Amino acid sequence: DIQMTQSPSSLSASVGDRVTITCRASQSISIYVNWYQQKPGKAPNVLIYGTSTLQSRVPSRFSGSGSGTDFTLTISSLQTEDFATYYCQQSYSLPFTFGQGTRLEIK
Amino acid sequence: QVQLQESGPGLVKPSETLSLTCGVSGGSISSDHWWYWVRQPPGKGLEWIGGIHRTGTTNYNPSLKSRVTISIDKSKNHFSLKLNSVTAADTAVYYCTRSPNLIVTRPLDCWGQGTLVIVSS
Numbered sequence: 001d002i003q004m005t006q007s008p009s010s011l012s013a014s015v016g017d018r019v020t021i022t023c024r025a026s027q028s029i030s031i032y033v034n035w036y037q038q039k040p041g042k043a044p045n046v047l048i049y050g051t052s053t054l055q056s057r058v059p060s061r062f063s064g065s066g067s068g069t070d071f072t073l074t075i076s077s078l079q080t081e082d083f084a085t086y087y088c089q090q091s092y093s094l095p096f097t098f099g100q101g102t103r104l105e106i107k
Numbered sequence: 108q109v110q111l112q113e114s115g116p117g118l119v120k121p122s123e124t125l126s127l128t129c130g131v132s133g134g135s136i137s138s139d140h141w142w143y144w145v146r147q148p149p150g151k152g153l154e155w156i157g158g159i160h161r162t163g164t165t166n167y168n169p170s171l172k173s174r175v176t177i178s179i180d181k182s183k184n185h186f187s188l189k190l191n192s193v194t195a196a197d198t199a200v201y202y203c204t205r206s207p208n209l210i211v212t213r214p215l216d217c218w219g220q221g222t223l224v225i226v227s228s
Contacts, residue, residue, distance in 0.1 A: 001169075031212065032211075032212050032213075033212075034212060034213075034214045034215070036153075036215070042220075043202055043204075043218035043219065043220055043221050044153065044202075044215070044218060045218070046214045046215055046216050049210065049212050049214035049216075050210070050211070050212035050214075051212075053212075055214065055216065087152065087153055089153075089215070091206075091212050091213040091214075094166050094168075095155050095157075095166075095167075095168040095169060095170070096155040096213075097155065098152055098153040098154070098155070099152070100152050101152050101153075
């Protein structure tokens with residue numbers, strides 16, 4: 001299985017901050033990374049797919065980049081509603097696997 | 108807009124079979140999507156269980172493959188999960204979800220609300 005390692009595991013930030021979350025794959029996965037946001041008690045929602053394509057209706061402050069083994073999710077200016085847990089996921093090969101999550105908290 | 112809804116028992120005894128169904132509304136399960144199950148133990152991360160296409164082709168996580176069956180019922184517009192010989196480690200919120208077959212990176216773009224299944228005697 002391909003292991004996806006996210007960092008940091010948790011992060012404290014303030015409204016307006018620029019935040020970057022990193023995901024590293026245990027082998028090259030081209031651009032086959034998707035990013036999800038999950039709020040407590042809710043299902044995940046896809047933010048970005050194929051490394052950098054913004055899902056419909058997702059605010060443009062979210063962006064993704066990378067290729068091969070190293071990927072990043074960036075939130076350019078944090079809003080209150082962005083405090084949540086974020087997961088990367090590889091869809092390069094089965095079984096699909098997720099990172100362990102990054103919990104983004106209000107400072 | 109397509110909506111997914113999980114249904115099934117919230118409590119299953121150890122060694123028995125967990126059975127869940129995902130109803131699809133606002134769209135057809137015969138559309139060109141993969142239909143998946145993902146689970147999340149309380150306070151933990153996400154685990155992909157497996158999925159099925161309208162053609163009946165299935166993919167399973169090898170870690171669960173010997174215990175999992177996913178099936179599709181086009182007449183009822185739903186798909187199902189069976190996980191047998193459950194233990195406490197199978198306690199989790201179970202989500203049904205889907206990905207468009209035409210997007211090669213297979214984002215999971217629609218999710219059910221999730222259903223908590225507890226394995227306990």
